[in-house]
Amino acid sequence: MDYAKNMLETIGNTPLVKLNKLTADLPCLVLAKYETFNPGNSVKDRMALKMIEDAEADGRLKPGGTIIEGTSGNTGMGLALAAIVKGYKCIFVMADKQSKEKVDIMRAVGAEVIVCPTAVEPDDPRSYYSVSKRLGEETPNSWYVNQYDNPSNARAHYESTGPEIWKQTEGKITHFVVGVGTGGTISGVGKYLKEQNPNIKIWGVDTYGSVFKKYHETGIFDEKEIYPYVTEGIGEDILPKNVDFDIIDGFTKVTDKDACVYTQRLAKEEAMFLGNSAGSAIKGVLQLKEHFTKDDVVVVLFHDHGSRYVGKMFNDDWMRKMGYID
Numbered sequence: 001m002d003y004a005k006n007m008l009e010t011i012g013n014t015p016l017v018k019l020n021k022l023t024a025d026l027p028c029l030v031l032a033k034y035e036t037f038n039p040g041n042s043v044k045d046r047m048a049l050k051m052i053e054d055a056e057a058d059g060r061l062k063p064g065g066t067i068i069e070g071t072s073g074n075t076g077m078g079l080a081l082a083a084i085v086k087g088y089k090c091i092f093v094m095a096d097k098q099s100k101e102k103v104d105i106m107r108a109v110g111a112e113v114i115v116c117p118t119a120v121e122p123d124d125p126r127s128y129y130s131v132s133k134r135l136g137e138e139t140p141n142s143w144y145v146n147q148y149d150n151p152s153n154a155r156a157h158y159e160s161t162g163p164e165i166w167k168q169t170e171g172k173i174t175h176f177v178v179g180v181g182t183g184g185t186i187s188g189v190g191k192y193l194k195e196q197n198p199n200i201k202i203w204g205v206d207t208y209g210s211v212f213k214k215y216h217e218t219g220i221f222d223e224k225e226i227y228p229y230v231t232e233g234i235g236e237d238i239l240p241k242n243v244d245f246d247i248i249d250g251f252t253k254v255t256d257k258d259a260c261v262y263t264q265r266l267a268k269e270e271a272m273f274l275g276n277s278a279g280s281a282i283k284g285v286l287q288l289k290e291h292f293t294k295d296d297v298v299v300v301l302f303h304d305h306g307s308r309y310v311g312k313m314f315n316d317d318w319m320r321k322m323g324y325i326d
């Protein structure tokens with residue numbers, strides 16, 4: 001019989017799917033690495049499991065322990081699924097700009113969720129970085145995951161996502177384009193692909209309100225680049241250790257409005273029901289048009305599922321309230 005021993009064995013080996021309509025004006029083939037086929041409906045299942053396995057292996061996470069993390073939802077989902085199978089408790093700290101669906105989903109899979117204000121400095125004691133760090137110090141038999149600086153995050157993508165893309169494209173990939181949050185996806189996949197073929201170009205998609213693009217271009221951490229934004233999952237007001245700026249060839253920034261409009265278009269024109277950062281990623285690909293030629297094979301990674309955003313860009317009242325549609 002052909003079956004998985006538990007849900008964790010279904011992580012990875014996601015499909016690669018051609019985009020047809022949205023990319024019609026590009027000269028090249030554009031393929032989506034479609035990560036919502038993971039059991040938690042996002043790419044983050046891969047790194048969540050890897051971070052847990054590495055922490056178990058070196059004793060940071062002990063039997064019956066509590067997993068603590070600041071998460072925008074997808075990492076939490078991956079951690080929660082692994083915790084159920086492996087017998088751990090979870091406490092997640094989220095920023096209040098994240099969609100309500102994400103909080104409800106975390107609770108549905110048994111996690112305790114603490115919601116913190118978005119509009120405070122990262123070192124403010126109320127910020128979700130500070131609260132998750134403090135809980136990690138105060139809770140007995142707990143492990144603070146810290147996906148931003150945890151090297152197992154990028155390693156998961158180096159060991160699974162990168163090799164899958166290389167194999168699925170038969171080594172023909174020329175460009176990889178992906179949204180950047182913790183940096184785990186771009187750094188792990190980018191490192192693996194460049195080791196196979198150093199000519200492959202790695203492009204990060206950033207948001208307005210985030211520091212990455214300017215830092216990559218100038219080496220300056222410019223606080224003027226930081227302001228609140230709507231896009232979820234990508235962009236940061238810190239420099240996570242998981243962002244390997246050396247393997248990234250460039251960043252392109254996508255507006256909140258474009259991210260939402262293109263997330264809707266992916267659903268309506270490509271039958272791809274995806275989250276907010278997929279809209280940013282495909283708009284990023286379109287913005288990079290001048291970098292592509294006829295024989296190029298561009299892979300864009302789509303991180304998470306549209307069901308987490310039904311109250312936002314898939315709701316026209318919300319789109320109108322935000323001024324994104326008339």
Ligand code: PMP
Nearest residue numbers: 180181182183184185233277303
């Ligand atoms: N999109 C979504 C929806 C995410 O949850 C994340 C993770 N923060 C990203 C993109 C960025 O991925 P990474 O953290 O690996 O850079």
